[in-house]
Amino acid sequence: MRAIFITAIVIFCFLASYFIPLKDAVSQDIKSCLKCHSVKTLTKKLEDGQSLSLYIDGDKFDKSVHGVLDCSSCHPDITLKNHPRPKKIANKMVYTNEFSKHCLNCHPQNTLMKPEIHGIVVKKGDIVCAQCHGSHYIGSIKEWKNKASFNEYCLSCHKFNITKTLPSNEKISLKVNEDEIKKSVHGKFQCIVCHNDFSKANHPIYNYKNKAEYRTKMTAICTKCHTDNDLQKNPAHYALTKTASCIECHGFHGVKPAKVAKALPENQYCLNCHSRAISMKMKNGETLSVQVKESDLMNSVHKKLKCTECHKEFSSTQHPIKSFESVKDYRAMAKDICNNCHQDAVKKYDKSIHAEAFKKGVPEAPDCIKCHDYHKTTLITKDKIASNELCVKCHGKEGEAFKSSIHHNALMQGKKDAPNCSSCHNSHDVLSTNIANLNNSCLKCHKDLKSAHNKWLWNPPVRLTTFVDAHFNSASCAACHTNADKSLSVVLFDRANKKPLTESEVAKLLGIDVKEIKRKIDSNGDGKVQEKELWQFMSMVKAKAKANLAGRIDVSNPNDAHKIEAKTKAVKDCAACHSSGVAFTGKMEINRQGAKPVKFELERSAFNSAYAIPNIKDFYVLGLTKIKILDTLFLLALLAGIAVPIGHITLRILTSPIRRKRREGK
Amino acid sequence: MKKVYLHPLPIRIWHWINAIGFIILILTGAQIRFADSMGLMSFETAVDIHSWLGFILLANYFIWLLYYLFTGKLFKIYIPPFWKPVEFIKNSIRQAKYYGYGIMVGDKNPHHPTPEHKFNPMQQISYLIIMVLLIPLQIITGLMLWDPQLFSSLISIIGGIQIASLIHTGLWIFFTAFILVHFYLATLGHTPMAHIKAMFTGYEEEHEEH
Numbered sequence: 001m002r003a004i005f006i007t008a009i010v011i012f013c014f015l016a017s018y019f020i021p022l023k024d025a026v027s028q029d030i031k032s033c034l035k036c037h038s039v040k041t042l043t044k045k046l047e048d049g050q051s052l053s054l055y056i057d058g059d060k061f062d063k064s065v066h067g068v069l070d071c072s073s074c075h076p077d078i079t080l081k082n083h084p085r086p087k088k089i090a091n092k093m094v095y096t097n098e099f100s101k102h103c104l105n106c107h108p109q110n111t112l113m114k115p116e117i118h119g120i121v122v123k124k125g126d127i128v129c130a131q132c133h134g135s136h137y138i139g140s141i142k143e144w145k146n147k148a149s150f151n152e153y154c155l156s157c158h159k160f161n162i163t164k165t166l167p168s169n170e171k172i173s174l175k176v177n178e179d180e181i182k183k184s185v186h187g188k189f190q191c192i193v194c195h196n197d198f199s200k201a202n203h204p205i206y207n208y209k210n211k212a213e214y215r216t217k218m219t220a221i222c223t224k225c226h227t228d229n230d231l232q233k234n235p236a237h238y239a240l241t242k243t244a245s246c247i248e249c250h251g252f253h254g255v256k257p258a259k260v261a262k263a264l265p266e267n268q269y270c271l272n273c274h275s276r277a278i279s280m281k282m283k284n285g286e287t288l289s290v291q292v293k294e295s296d297l298m299n300s301v302h303k304k305l306k307c308t309e310c311h312k313e314f315s316s317t318q319h320p321i322k323s324f325e326s327v328k329d330y331r332a333m334a335k336d337i338c339n340n341c342h343q344d345a346v347k348k349y350d351k352s353i354h355a356e357a358f359k360k361g362v363p364e365a366p367d368c369i370k371c372h373d374y375h376k377t378t379l380i381t382k383d384k385i386a387s388n389e390l391c392v393k394c395h396g397k398e399g400e401a402f403k404s405s406i407h408h409n410a411l412m413q414g415k416k417d418a419p420n421c422s423s424c425h426n427s428h429d430v431l432s433t434n435i436a437n438l439n440n441s442c443l444k445c446h447k448d449l450k451s452a453h454n455k456w457l458w459n460p461p462v463r464l465t466t467f468v469d470a471h472f473n474s475a476s477c478a479a480c481h482t483n484a485d486k487s488l489s490v491v492l493f494d495r496a497n498k499k500p501l502t503e504s505e506v507a508k509l510l511g512i513d514v515k516e517i518k519r520k521i522d523s524n525g526d527g528k529v530q531e532k533e534l535w536q537f538m539s540m541v542k543a544k545a546k547a548n549l550a551g552r553i554d555v556s557n558p559n560d561a562h563k564i565e566a567k568t569k570a571v572k573d574c575a576a577c578h579s580s581g582v583a584f585t586g587k588m589e590i591n592r593q594g595a596k597p598v599k600f601e602l603e604r605s606a607f608n609s610a611y612a613i614p615n616i617k618d619f620y621v622l623g624l625t626k627i628k629i630l631d632t633l634f635l636l637a638l639l640a641g642i643a644v645p646i647g648h649i650t651l652r653i654l655t656s657p658i659r660r661k662r663r664e665g666k
Numbered sequence: 667m668k669k670v671y672l673h674p675l676p677i678r679i680w681h682w683i684n685a686i687g688f689i690i691l692i693l694t695g696a697q698i699r700f701a702d703s704m705g706l707m708s709f710e711t712a713v714d715i716h717s718w719l720g721f722i723l724l725a726n727y728f729i730w731l732l733y734y735l736f737t738g739k740l741f742k743i744y745i746p747p748f749w750k751p752v753e754f755i756k757n758s759i760r761q762a763k764y765y766g767y768g769i770m771v772g773d774k775n776p777h778h779p780t781p782e783h784k785f786n787p788m789q790q791i792s793y794l795i796i797m798v799l800l801i802p803l804q805i806i807t808g809l810m811l812w813d814p815q816l817f818s819s820l821i822s823i824i825g826g827i828q829i830a831s832l833i834h835t836g837l838w839i840f841f842t843a844f845i846l847v848h849f850y851l852a853t854l855g856h857t858p859m860a861h862i863k864a865m866f867t868g869y870e871e872e873h874e875e876h
Contacts, residue, residue, distance in 0.1 A: 459812050460717045466815035473815065575709040581702035617826030622811070623701050623709070630835045631699070637839045641846030648850065651770055659772035 029070040032080060034058045048091040056136055064137045074102050099135065100128035117157075117203040127160050145200050150190040151178070153200055168210035180254040194221050218252060219245040237319075248278050267297070269316050270307045284326045296376035310337050331367055332358075338368045348428035356593050364394060380427065384411055388420040395421075401562040419445060442477045456572065474619060475553040476561065480571040484560035488607055488624070489587040490549035490616060491597070492541070500591040501547055503598055509544040517590065521600060529588050531606040538615045549588075551607075551619025553577055556585050558596075578623040580608070672784050673868045674737075680729040681865055687723040688845055691716060695838050720808045727801060742782050744794045758787040769854065779870060796844070800837055807834040 036042060038058055043051040061067055072078065089095045107129075113119035121127055145153065158176040165171050181187060186194070197204055208214040226246075232238045250256065274292045281287050297303060302310075313320050324330040339346040349355050349368070357365035371390060372378060380387050388411070392399030402408050402421075410418035424441035425431055431441075443449055453468045479486055492501045507514045521537045522529050529537075541547040555561050576582065586602035606612060607625040619625070673681070697704050697712035706712070734740035746754050760776050765788075768776075777786035785793060810817045810830040821827050855861040856871065864870040 460714050461721050464813055464816060467813050470813060470815040574713070575701050578698075578709055579701040613828040613832055617828050618821075620827045620831050622698060626699060627832065627835070630832075630839065634696075634835075634839045634842065637843035638846075641843035644847050645850030648765075655770035658770065662772040 029072060030058070030061075033071045036084075044089070046089050046091055046095075050092060052089065052092060052095065060137045065140055066136075066138055073106075074099070076102070096130045097128050100130045103129040115203060116205060120205075121157065121162070126162060127157070131160065132156055148200075150192050150200070151181075154191040154195075154198070166208055166210055166214070170211045172211060172214060176253055184251075184253060184255045186253075186255050194224075215245045215247060219247055222246040222250075248276065266306045266308060266316065267294075270314075280322075282324050282326050282330065286327045288327050288330060292375050296374075300373075300375060300377040301379055302375075302377045310340065312340070328361065331369070334369055334374075335367055342368075345428045348426070352426070352428060352430040353595075354430050357595060360593070360595070362595070366394070384418065384420040387422065391421040391425075398559055398562055401559045405562055405564045406566045407564055417445065474551065474621070475577070476555065478555045478561035478564065479553045480576075481567075481569075482555055482560055482563045482565055483569065484563060485556040485585065486577075487554055487556040487585040487587045488551065488602075488604065488621075489554050489589055490551045490602065490619070491589045491591065493548050493550040494545060495548040495617070496546035500550070501541075501545070503590050503592045506541060506590060510540060518598070518600075521588070528601040528603065529606075530603045531609055531611070534588065534602065534606050535609075535611045535615065538611075542615075548618070549616045551616050551621075551625075553584070553621065554587075556587070575623075577621055580623055580626060582624060584624070668872045669869045670779060670872060671781055671868055672779055672870045673865060674733070675868065676729055676733040678865060678868060680726055680733070683726045684723060684730075687719050687726065688841060691719050691723070692838065692842050692845065694719070699835075717812055720805070720812065724805050724809075727805065730797070739782070743784055744790065744797065746787060746790045746794065754787055758791070761786045761788050765854075778872065800840070803833060804837045804841070807831075807837075810834075 034056060037054055037056040040055045042054040044054055045051055066074070109122060112122045148156070155176060155178055158174055159178065160175065162174045163171050164174055176191075181189070192198060206217070208217065223246075231241050271292060271294055274290060275294060277289070277291050279287045279289045279291070308315055324333075335346060335349070346368070354366050358367055371380065380390065388399070388402075398421075407419050411420060422430075423445065426441075446452075450465045450468045450472075453471075454463060454465050457471060458464060458467050478484070492506065493499070494501045494505075501509075503514055503517060507517055510517075510520065512520065519525070520540065521533060523533050523536065524530070538547070538549070571577075577584075584604065586604040586606060588600040588602040589597040591597045605628075607616070608628045610627055610629050612625065613627065616625075693706065694712040694716040697706050698709065698716060701709045701712075707715075731740075734743070748754070757776075764773060764776055767773075775786075779785070806820070807830045810821050810824075810827065811834055814821060814827055814830075821830055824830060824833075852861045852865075853859075855864070860871060
């Protein structure tokens, strides 16, 4: 029995001796590695120039959770035989990434999915194991969790550049800058003071639809401490809280004290909030920035004004909440602010084609601020070329045509009296290119125009300027002073009120929709108004109003009116218009409020029809618009004038024997 | 042979200025209207002549008007006897019959002009309309077309420049036919040149009845 016992002990010892040297061998492996790696100065130069410390604190490693493992468990590619060897490492990050892969050998990815937030981080792969957990001295997570402060715990992940993409495709950064928090008024707060739905054990995942929702939800955090009652102490601030979220002005982690000294100069007081990137929301969902840059204000012509001189309802104690349907609705009010001081300019603007278009809601129609800007309000420069450029920004085609004119030449030569856009179209009361207005525009500069024309344009025996007027009234200046194709145009006109009938007025008269007018005029839909169609339409309109057609000779393409040529190239030959053989195109126009007129091609023969007499009562160009049927009547009269005597003579010759007999009979 | 002094000097002067003026106005009028197909002169020249002559004939019209007003003969010569309408119509028909039939068969002209009664009924009514209505109308519409701006208020009274032009052109057509017939009728005296000569000398010769 004893022998058996001894044998067993021997066998046990033998077997144990098998294991003991094994443990020894492991230790030997670490020891042999540490022979070199315990040297504190052991470093490796990386390709990006940085140096990587290769020093391992053996004791610290031994105490770590991986202290029982030998080096080759995590560094399987390194053996004593192949080491040291020159391994090229680009930078620390590459190295960290590469070695973090070895963690997965023992900790397969499916074991890392809990807690859920850890699973998300692992899956995304933006952050690798070693970045959070370290490498050689990994402690027990449980122990660390218990020991770590909340801030330390949260920031262990949130110090990294982690982001979240919302369903709206907007990205929010989840990185938290610890320094920023420390410097803020909330510097002593732990994360969970605000984010109290989070804890070391609980990390809920929220799925916000968009940034706006995220911001609103985050703002709710503030009101836990800063109650409505607190906020009401300052009515201006309270009003703001209804339109902007806390964090828009105060930021979030870097919350700054926003106590504003009311003794500050007023502009500074307002800018305290409005210098920040704040915006307001319109009822239709549009947003409008209400940020004001101080530099803009200081460079503007209004730099000496206080904010409240324009924004009269606001003060350091009053901040009414304004609500607008849309940005357009808001912009419509902007003009009223300008009107406080600039009544004259606004009054003029109200008459302009720009104002008409603006009222009608044409999206590109300009108001005061489109040309003068908001807070960096500027005077339109006195430099004529530059102010031309301002118009050309929107009116590019017109700007291009103007370039070929003698006016543009003069402008480029820096001539003092050279015109730019506003010289003809005015600046605030910008006018449509209506013929009467346009000719008046020419007369503004060319004051001796009438007498100059009267030198050759008069009807003997008396040299009267009214004869020049007659021509100015029925032909645009551009018709003779450009090289462009010309047209005979008629405009639908209210003869009772001496005003053009607008498209909407016509629609109202006929009791139809504005869109149907085109169909009413061009009833066969061939894109051209035939004589018959014109008279049919006119009889319809005339049944309802004292309508007529006003005529004029003009350039076919209105834009050609910008191409005014030198005086020597102007048309002086009367027969250029006063002849039925002239190749002018026909046009019909119906004016539109605040927009260019509706235009139709018109059959030229309409002007020579007898129907033109009652329908185009006030327009007649000798030769050109003659009524053709009268020519036929003239020929008939001529024939009759000749035929009657010839017939009578013939009869007299035939009857001469009767007379002879009668005389002889006597 | 009886000689009747029918045409006093001022009337003869007026008539011949008017005659030449009318012809040239009709021709220049045609040139203005048919600028692209007629080549008598340029458009500008035609307008110049037309305008000058228009004013000359305007002044000329006053020679006629003032002469007859001051001599008081306007009423006697030009106004048909509207107080004897039946007789006037009978006379007119008789005159028309003469030109249409009597002249062919060798009847005598039923009208015997005297200085106080120089027109036959048809002449009387035609010349009354022409002298009192058509020529003033042609002058006024001519003025409107001459300077539409100066006469704009007048133009708007008649309903637009198209109306002015329509009247002016219409009368141009009428006067063209009229002047041709007028010239032919002038040859229907007792000799073809009798009336024409009378328009130069003032004396109309008439065969005495035997």
